[in-house]
Amino acid sequence: MMKSILNSGKISVLLAILLILGLASCEQKEYEIPEPVSGLSNDGIKRTLGPNIVGLPIEFAYAMALPKSKGKLLSAKVEASIAGAAGTYLEHRSFYTSASGQDVPVLVGSPSVKDGNATKVTFTVDTNAATLRYFYVVPEEARGKTVSFTFSATSSDGGSVSYQLGPYTISKMDIKRTIAVSNNNNAYISIEDMAVYTAATAAPVAAKIDLVYLFRTTPSTFSHALVSPGSDPVYLPGVVLPAGVNRKSKLRKVFNLQDRNLAQLQFGIYVDDKDFQEINLSDAPDYAIGLRAEAGVWVETQDKKYRAYIYLNSVNANGSAVISILRYTL
């Protein structure tokens, strides 16, 4: 009897606790109007998507503002952990979007000055808010490393703020865009040099020639092709190879892989280091025929030194094409 009373007592206490908890959870806190920012503040984003490739810019947007009553902006600065290559700059114009969707610039400062790792803009107009774009051209020394950025701003009331972005990993890939190739002329492609040669200029660099571009109308499905010089002659009809040009690369055709950096089209697809690390081309053939615009080819060179992705920007029925190459050193 005593035990059951004790038990029921315990249950009552438990119920009471539960009830209190339930009530407390329903209690509403009074809304408090947030304190407005009283001084200089800032924010930043990275606008560029996809891999960070040496030679290409990475775009950032850095916003800074302070209450009008406090004063005006004096300067904005970006410091990269590795100095940007030529072409790195901090925009000295602030942009707004017009009713028609166009970005309209408003001049707010003098053109940026680069000093070592830092890029600085001094404001020349009386403004208390601005968003500046920063274009960091990835330098060669950053390849395979990480880069961090410190954005900072100063104001006339003596305030200063800073914002960290990164670290960002820089890709090991190389890029070469819009290379014109043509049948029987600029037809010899070297992945190592990321260049195209004619039969005459290919002979001295024979050991570096990985592919031959050719165009044939018969059979009709042959059309534009990239073929290893060492491939079966049936895939090189009528081609007289320069002496010593005989490498055998592995090739795999791809369609619908319009890498944004290569295609420069609307597609948001990116080929990254990981793709090159993981692709297995061991059973791939040494030719790719029947290529068309917006198609691509994965390539592995005979010496397994490089893997590449060759994208066909455009093709022409007179036997020419424009290609772009992403290359990864293994």
Place this chain on the structure above:
Amino acid sequence: MMKKYFQTAFLLLLIGLVITACEKDIPVDEDGLLITDRTECAVVNFELLGSDFVTVRSKVPVIDTVAQTVQVEVLFGTDLKNVYPQFTLSSDCKLDPKIIGKVDLSDLANPKVYTVISGNRKIRKAYQLIIKYQ
């Protein structure tokens, strides 16, 4: 005493529920696919895609349901080591072996054999996949 009866009854009910929950009313095969009454057993259509997932056929495939062959002519230069065959079968049929990725069909002298299994899983028809170049 009463409490014990309740406990036993509850346990029995639970066991009963578990057992009935596992009972299968609908017959399914080892792949979890429905076994039906259908006896149709044929290849209706065939497609062959290259590594770029674009067709490598040069013509419409010839499907002979009597001789049980699928004849395909592929484009010049097709890399038959890396192709993706796609079979369209009669209703409720399934294919053996299953195609789960790229297939090597480069051995033209020894055509690959794919078996179609009917909806009732009682009829099996082996189709030869005969490929030739354009």
